[in-house]
Amino acid sequence: MRKAQMMASTHLDRHNQRMTKESLEGAANQMNESSALGMTIEHDLTLPFFGKITKAYIEQLPDGEYGLFGESILFDRENSQEITLPTGQKVIIDTWPNEKPFLIKKDQIPSSIQVSFDLNNFNSNEDLKIFQDEVPEEVSFDSKIIVRKSFIPDPQLIINLSESAIQLLIAQKLLTTVGKKITDDINNDIANLYSTLRTVAIKYAKLCIPKNRPITYIFVISKTPVIEFVIQTENPAIIAEATKKMSDHLDEAEQLHKLFNSQKTQFLFMEHGTWEFNYLLTNSGKVVGSQDAISRREKAIEVYLEQNE
Template sequence: MTNRIVLSSDHVDSHGDVMTKAALESVAKIINGDRKVRCTVDHKRDLPSWGKLINARVEEIDGHYYLTAEQIEYDIYEDVDWNKDLIKASCSHNEQPFNDPDFDIPASLELSADPQNFRNYSEFRNYFNFIKSSDVDIKTQEFGRKALINDPEVVLRIAEYYFIYKLLKPTIDKTTKKISDKISDNLTEDTVKLYDFIKKSIKKFMLKAIPKNRPINYVIKLPGNPEIELFANITDAEKLIGALKPSKLKKVRDEIDQISENVLFEKIQFTLTEKGKWKFNFLQTDKGETIGRKTSFKKRDHLLELVKKKEKNKHNNA
C-alpha cells in the first residue's frame, strides 16, 4: 500500500524553521537513493519502522515549494520460526535496505543533540561547550526532528578503541580483535573516563533539556556493519552506568551471537528495561525487513493510531 504525503515545505513550520527549495531538493535526493528512509512513528527511535519512503519530488504550488513522497507500508507480517516472541515485517514489492544503519566508524567519540530540546540556541551551545571541555576526545553534532513532541534525546557514537566496542563487536565483526570470555567488572582507565563522561553528560542534559520532568533518551551507537544500538530511556544516570558493566554487556554479546546464527542483519537495537537489563528490541536486514518483538510492534501500532487521531483532529479544527 502506497500513499503520497507532504513531508515539508518552504513555509515556517511548527518549530519556527524554514526549508529552502535547495534544502527540500537535498532531502528528496536522499529519499530517492538506493537506501530508503524508514517510516517512523513521530521519530521514535525505539519503535520498529512501519514502512519506507520512495519517489520523492519537490513540487511548486501557488508560489510555494513542497516536498512530497510515497509511503510504502509493510504489508507482510510473519511469525519467526526461531523465536515465538518475534515477528518479521516486510514489503512485498520493495526489498531496498534502510539508510539509517551507521556503518562509518568514528575516529573519536561523537555526541549529537537536538537544539529543540533546549530553551534557546545559546543554552544548546553551552551544553556542547560543556561536552567539549571534558577529558575525553570528542566531537559534537546537532540533529533535528519534526515530532509533535521532541523527546529529550542524546546520541553517543563510540569509537572502536573503547572496551565497550571491542566487547560487543568481535562476534560479528571479524576485523575486531576478540576479547577473552573471562571478563570481570573491573574497568580499564579509558572505560572509567568514558563512563564518567556519560554520567556527566546525562546529568547536565537532564538539567538543561526541555520538556522538563521527562525521562531522557540516551542512545549509544556502535557503528560498523552491523551497527549495534543501545537505547536507554532513563531518569537516573546510575541506572545506565550499571547496565554498562562488562558482565551485563557480555549477555548482550551472547544474544547477538544467537540471533546472528539465524538471520543476517545490518542493525540491531537493545533497550534498557526497568530492572536495568538490556533486552533485544528489533533488527533491520539488508532487504529493508524488520524483525522485532511482538510487544514492540503492538506499541508502535498503538502510538501510530494516537498520532493519526491527533493529526485528524488538528486538520478538522484548522
C-alpha cells in the same frame, strides 16, 4: 497500501528553520535510487517502522515554495510472520513488496566519543554552552545537529562511541564471558569510559527541556551492522548500570546479523534492569521486531489515529 504525502517543504517552520530546495532534491534522489525512508510515530526511534517511502519527487507549491512528496507503502499484517529465534525468543517479521533497504544514519566511527542533540531541547544558547563546557574533554560534538519537527520534542541524546570505547567494550566482554585477565590500565580505562558516559547523561538531563519528560539516550556503535543501545528514563543515574551491561550483547548482535543480514540492530534497556532485543532492519528492507516492540508500535498507531481523527 500505497499513500502519497508531503514530507517537507522550503517553508519556514515553527523552529524558524528552512530547508533549501537543493536539500529536498538530495533527499528525493536518495530515496529514488538506493534507500527507502522508514516511517514511525512521533520520532520515536524505539518503534519499528510501520511503512516505507520508496518514491519521492519535488513539486512547486501554490505560494511559490517547494514541497517534497513521497509515496509510501504501509505494512500489511497479512505479510507478517512470526518465527522463533535460536534463543527461544519469538519475533515478528514485516515484509514489503519493495525490497529497498531502509535509509539509516551510519557515520564513520569517530576518533572520540561524539554526541548529537536537538537544539530545541535547550532553553537558550547559554544553557547549550554550559552543557558543552561541562562535559568531559574527551567528548566531542557532532556539527550535524538533530532536527525534529515537534514543537518541543522530548529530549534525545545520541552518543556515538569511538573506536577506543568499542575496544573497551570488547575487552569487558572478554573479561565477563571467558574470564580473560586484562591489565590494571585497561580496567581503569573501562571504569573511566562508564564514568564519562554517566557524566554526559547527567549534565544533559540537568539542562535539557522539557523537564519531567523521559530522556532517550542512544548509544551507537557504527560498525556493520550498526548497533544501538537505547535507554529511555527520567533518572540518568541508571546510565552507569546500563552501559556496563552493553558488552554482554555484542555477540547477540553478531548472531542476529548472521541470521538476517541486518543493517541495524537495536537493544532496549528494560525497567527490570536488563537489555533486550527490540528490533532490527535487514538489507532486504524487512523489519524484525520483538513481540513487545510490535505491540508498542500497534498501540502508538492506535493512539495517533485517535488523536488525528
